Amino acid sequence: MRAYHNALAQPRPHSQSTPVWLFDLDNTLHNASNGIFAAIDGRMTQTIAELLDLDTTKADWLRRHYWQRYGATLIGLHRHHQIDAHEFLHRCHDFDIAPLLSAETQAAALLQRLPGQKIVFTNAPLHYALQVVQQLGLLPVVEGVWSMEHMYLQGQFRPKPSKQLLQQLLARLPVPAQQVILVEDTLRNLKSAKQLGLQTVHRYHAGTPYSALHRGRSPYVDLRVESLRELAQRYHQLKI
Known part of the structure; x- marks a missing residue:
């Protein structure tokens, strides 16, 4: 495929x-609500904090804010902070999904x-x-x-x-x-x-x-x- x-x-x-x-x-x-979304959200907040040099509270707020405004956090990060989309997506989804699948x-x-x-x-x-x-x-x-x-x-x-x-x-x-x-x-x-x-x-x-x-x-x-x-x-x- x-x-x-x-x-x-x-x-x-x-x-x-x-x-x-x-x-x-x-x-x-x-x-995905059984565990995978929580894992993605956690890694997304961590990645935002590292890339933008923010504490986790501010990074988590920004993640939610861009998701609510644009429908996808990535759009806000790419538009306002010129974050590399492929790197961001990879880092946020780079974990073992098998134990979390339902x-x-x-x-x-x-x-x-x-x-x-x-x-x-x-x-x-x-x-x-x-x-x-x-x-x-x-x-x-x-x-x-x-x-x-x-x-x-x-x-x-x-x-x-x-x-x-x-x-x-x-x-x-x-x-x-x-x-x-x-x-x-x-x-x-x-x-x-x-x-x-x-x-x-x-x-x-x-x-x-x-x-x-x-x-x-x-x-x-x-x-x-x-x-x-x-x-x-x-x-x-x-x-x-």
Whole structure:
């Protein structure tokens, strides 16, 4: 498997009817709130403190501030402090993820029940995403990864929920937007996708920081599920 950005250097014509599934990674394919997010946040705060010569309290505040303002801490650091993005991402995700992974059993078999192509679409760095996919046993199922490294557009990082990012990705997919399904735990990412014509699945569970705030129905969610197993049972309710 390789980075999906490179796998489709030339857009293919929209002639296929097979759907394309875009799966968010953290808190969608696995439960990152069970330990991985805490590890990433800790390393991110430490890295900010070291790179900007701050104490940990100020570094942690800056991490949260840029995340709230831009949707990704990296964007604020790159824009205001000229931090090297690749070094920062590597340092923040350079730890053993295996002991911290928590996911549904038979995840690969559940994804195989979904018709069409499966791609991981994550704001995380590529090396981390590939590690998670491998540890979850999804290498035979996932055909590619679109990661933070592939979200640098027009001189700026534009991660989810950027519409420009989604338009760039759609231009490289072999099907029209209506045949693309985004599966996400973060509603703001689903909103921009729905506005561009994608179908949307909200991966809900109250244990994640985003899902717990949205218990009701949303006009930009086509299907809400609480597990991959439920998605495999109910995907036919989508227009595919």
